[in-house]
Amino acid sequence: MGVPEPPPGPLTPPAGPPAEEAERALAALRLVAAELGRRAELAGGEAAEVLEAQVLMAQDPMLAEAVTARTAVGVAAGRAVFEAFGVFRAQLAGAGEYLAARVADLDDLAARAVAAAAGRPMPGVPVRDEPFVLVAHDLAPADTALLDLQKVLALVTEQGGPTSHTAILARARGIPAVVGVAGALELTEDELLLVDASEGAVYVAPTDEFVASAREREAARREAAALATAGTEPIRTPDGREVKLLANIGGAVDVADALAAGAEGVGLFRTEVLYLGAHEPPSYEDQLTAYRAVFEGFAGMTVIARTLDAGADKPLPFLPLGEEPNPSLGVRGIRAFRDAGHEHLLETQLAAMAAAAEGTGVDLWVMAPMIADAEEARWFAAKAREAGIAKVGVMIEVPAAALCAREILAEVDFASIGTNDLTQYTMAADRLVGALGGLQDAGHPAVLKLIAMTAYAGAELGKPVGVCGEAAGDPRLAAELIRLGVTSLSMAPAALAEVRAALR
Known part of the structure; x- marks a missing residue:
């Protein structure tokens, strides 16, 4: 599915005038960015978030400068693109978990751009007549x-x-x-x-x-899922505790699917989808419109929105955080707004959320990503409440936060456990490395102990603790998470029916 490496050397294949080769290479990058942007609009949801991040990579000015520098010395467009991506690939591969995890995305960009520069179709999925x-x-x-x-x-x-x-x-x-x-x-x-x-x-x-x-098992699973979706009774534990099944969404495009799947609300509204692909921060008015479109769809329900999760693998042109030797342990999440002096971006987002919720009938809860200790939770809670947010919470994604869950929850109203990051940090294993797939298991005893500690702290203080990572959508783990004390599970809408069936 890739494309052949262009031959090395400045004149192999023969290059035209440097200005023409530069324009051909830059045009290829623009074409790739436009194509990925088109796919993002068609896909929506989590896919749009991922594709918009790739668009930002293709539009990176440093990439364009690297390409132009090579064409200026006589390198053909395709080879210049290939070599420029190669430099960035090496940097990402050695830059720590989060950026190294984007190497596969960068390789895809490189393959598409090299093909476009050579006038060939971009690589993709083979076409077959039969399934x-x-x-x-x-x-x-x-x-x-x-x-x-x-x-x-x-x-x-x-x-x-x-x-x-x-x-x-x-x-x-x-x-x-x-x-x-x-x-x-x-x-x-x-x-x-x-x-x-x-x-x-x-x-x-x-x-x-x-x-x-296998077909019999699948038919039985589908039948159970259909019956579970058709039911209206909430999920309750044997001791009568109600557990809500919520949806993870990226914007208004996901509302219909979430409701059709029987979501009882939203456990993770990824607000950064609005920011990805933007060269300037979205205005207060733009945010107001985007948030209201989501809130109106969930009138009478709870929507838990996560504030902008920037930094590491989600760089934004308008949020310069500087170079870091290990971005996964650097300025990301809430740190991007507190430690880097960009509080105004967070303040605008919080104000827009609060205003957008007015009159929609939605029960808005807002949480911050990558909280590490009680002092950070206290700082965010003050900002959110000042903006008019009634329910303020945090993401538990760092082992330190789980270990200090009681102190952190004393500062806020709720917590949501992001099992993807919590598992990565706990197991010290990149989630994109196939050889480490066995360690990417939120059901590992070490991860479950951290989840249990957090849920127990929430129960002690009478504050809800949900799970919104991929583990929540795993039918094999759902019952175990609830047994540990979590009060809600939030997942992709497509997973709701099977999880509901497994629990019932």
């Missing part, structure tokens, strides 16, 4: 977001982990996917596969009896 299982080394977010669900029955990749972009987007779209499968590319064309995403297993050349049994 098939797509097997790949890895799959770009741009391709995962727009897979034809009538043709692609399931997805198997050799790289990636259970919380990689490929896996997250596949789950959000309801595509059975098993990632990080060693030797996947050794499978041959037209080989019969059975992909069991619930078990994370791929069976080669299964017997007719095994296929029939």
